[in-house]
Amino acid sequence: MGVCPRHLTAGETVRTAGKTDRRLRLGSTGIWAGSADSLPAVALRQAAVAVEDLGYRTLWLQEATGREAMAQAGILLSATRRIVLATGSADIYARDAVTTAAAQGTLDEAFPGRxxxxxxxxxxxxxxxxxxxxxxxxxxxxxxxxxxxxxxPFGPPAATASPHRVLSALDPAMLALAGERAWGAHVLGMPVEHTRTARAVLGPDALLTVTQFCVLHPNRAQAAELARSVATAALPNRHGLLRDLGYADAIDDRLVAALVAAGSAADVAERVEEHRAAGADHVSLHVVTATPSAPPIEQWRDLAAHLPLD
Structure with a gap:
C-alpha cells in the first residue's frame, strides 16, 4: 500500500512503503481538459502549453471513446516542461494491467515526477x-x-512499481479501496458535501483530488442554461449518491448550483476554497463552454488570477 501525505502542494517528500520517493507536485489548483477530444492534436498541445504558462501545475485528461490516455499523456508531456499530466480516468478495460504498468513505467522513466x-x-x-x-x-x-x-512482469529495464496512482471514485466502497491501494482518490463533479464525506472515508492521510464543473459567462441567463445542461448530463451516474446527500432527483436550482460553479472567477474561487475546507488537497477545474472545439484559455487565465496555484 502506498499513501501520500496531504498538502502535496507544499512540495513535501512523498513516502511510500517506508521509502522516500521523488516528489510529485500537483499544486493547489489544476485544469481538467474535459473537451480535449474535441481539439485537433496541434491545438491540444498548444492548450497544454498555455495551462503550464498560466502557472497551473497539473493538467488532467479523461479517457472515454476518444484518444488513448497513455499516448496522449506522452504527447503532452513532450510538449511541456514542468506540468504534471494526470490521467483522471484511464479506463481499466482499455488496457490489461501489464500494458498499463509498462506504459506508466515508460512515462515515469522519461518524465520523472510528471x-x-x-x-x-x-x-x-x-x-x-x-x-x-x-x-x-x-x-x-x-x-x-x-x-x-x-x-x-514487464516494463522498462530499471523500472519498479510506481506508487503514483489514484482511483476515480464516487461511492464509499471505491473510495475505501483508493485509500487502501493507491495514493488516494479522484472525485469528478460532486458537491462540496461529498468532498467532506470522501475525506471521512479516506482518512486524514490519503490524497483527495476533486474536479469542479464551472461555467464563466458574462450573460447570467446563458450561464444558467449551460450550467443546467452540465448538471443534467452528470445526474444519471450520481442519482443515488446525490439522494444520500439530501438532493432531490429532479434538476432544480439547488442541485445545479451544487454541481456547477457558475458566475465569475471569484465565484469559482470561492467554491474551490469550500472544497479545500471540506478536505480536498487539490481541485481541478472543468471549464465548460458553449464551444468545446476551442480551448477556454481566457477563462483559465481569469481563474488563475483568482486562485492559489502552488
Missing part, C-alpha cells in the same frame, strides 16, 4: 458495447486489476 496515473472502473456500456468486454463488479474488478498491476 505523470500521475488515475484509473477508472469504466461504465457498462463502454466496457461491453464499445470495448467488447464483460463488465464486472466495480470494486472487485478494480482490486484484481491493482493486484495484476503490482505484479506486472
Amino acid at each position: 505523470f500521475l496515473l488515475g484509473l477508472w472502473g469504466s461504465h457498462p456500456s463502454l466496457a461491453e458495447d464499445v470495448r467488447g468486454h464483460r463488465f464486472g463488479p466495480p470494486v472487485e474488478t478494480m482490486r484484481a486489476y491493482l493486484d495484476a498491476l503490482d505484479t506486472a
Whole structure:
C-alpha cells in the first residue's frame, strides 16, 4: 500500500512503503481538459502549453471513446516542461494491467515526477458495447486489476512499481479501496458535501483530488442554461449518491448550483476554497463552454488570477 501525505502542494517528500520517493507536485489548483477530444492534436498541445504558462501545475485528461490516455499523456508531456499530466480516468478495460504498468513505467522513466496515473472502473456500456468486454463488479474488478498491476512482469529495464496512482471514485466502497491501494482518490463533479464525506472515508492521510464543473459567462441567463445542461448530463451516474446527500432527483436550482460553479472567477474561487475546507488537497477545474472545439484559455487565465496555484 502506498499513501501520500496531504498538502502535496507544499512540495513535501512523498513516502511510500517506508521509502522516500521523488516528489510529485500537483499544486493547489489544476485544469481538467474535459473537451480535449474535441481539439485537433496541434491545438491540444498548444492548450497544454498555455495551462503550464498560466502557472497551473497539473493538467488532467479523461479517457472515454476518444484518444488513448497513455499516448496522449506522452504527447503532452513532450510538449511541456514542468506540468504534471494526470490521467483522471484511464479506463481499466482499455488496457490489461501489464500494458498499463509498462506504459506508466515508460512515462515515469522519461518524465520523472510528471505523470500521475488515475484509473477508472469504466461504465457498462463502454466496457461491453464499445470495448467488447464483460463488465464486472466495480470494486472487485478494480482490486484484481491493482493486484495484476503490482505484479506486472514487464516494463522498462530499471523500472519498479510506481506508487503514483489514484482511483476515480464516487461511492464509499471505491473510495475505501483508493485509500487502501493507491495514493488516494479522484472525485469528478460532486458537491462540496461529498468532498467532506470522501475525506471521512479516506482518512486524514490519503490524497483527495476533486474536479469542479464551472461555467464563466458574462450573460447570467446563458450561464444558467449551460450550467443546467452540465448538471443534467452528470445526474444519471450520481442519482443515488446525490439522494444520500439530501438532493432531490429532479434538476432544480439547488442541485445545479451544487454541481456547477457558475458566475465569475471569484465565484469559482470561492467554491474551490469550500472544497479545500471540506478536505480536498487539490481541485481541478472543468471549464465548460458553449464551444468545446476551442480551448477556454481566457477563462483559465481569469481563474488563475483568482486562485492559489502552488
